[in-house]
Amino acid sequence: MLAKDEPRKAALRMLTAAIKNADIEAGSELTEGDLLVVVQRQVKQRRESIEEFRKGGRDDLAEREEAELEAFAGYLPKEADRGEISEAAHLTIKETGASGPRDIGKVMPLLIKQFQGRADGRVISEIVRELLG
Structure with missing residues (x-):
């Protein structure tokens, strides 16, 4: 890497360390899904820190x-946009028969699973609350 890429190099070193720590904690080799979770955790930490x-x-x-x-960001799958999440939320609400805010618990786990790695849980929750609220 070029010297001007120092911030990127440092970030990738931190990511490598986080992956090694997760590998040690797991006690076995990490799956692709586990690696995705580690990267997502790092991304979430950075977003919170920025804020x-x-x-x-x-x-x-x-x-x-x-x-x-x-x-x-280059190590994550393409993020789902609000329109795609909203469309899936409409379908899930229809399928589960959810009708109000107390039914959020029926809808959220299905959407979280569907968009795992592609959408932040807060965004999904916000959309579901708008639709059911």
Whole structure:
């Protein structure tokens, strides 16, 4: 890698360390799904850090986290857009017979499973709440 790619190199080293730690914790070789979970966890941590750094006025640290997030993004499947999630939520609500906010528990597990690795649970939850609320 070129010297100007130092932030990316550092991010990939962190990702490699996180994968090794997960491998040690699991006690066996990680599956592709396990690796995806590790990358998603790292992405989620970066997004939360960016949000907190922005709130704290630390744009320099937020930019560093954004560079790391960008490096990780290439290792994730294409993210589902809100329209696709909304369409699937409509179908799932119809299939389960969900009719109000108390039925969120029927719908969410099915959608989370369907969009595993392709959508953030918060986005799915937000869409389901809009539709059932």
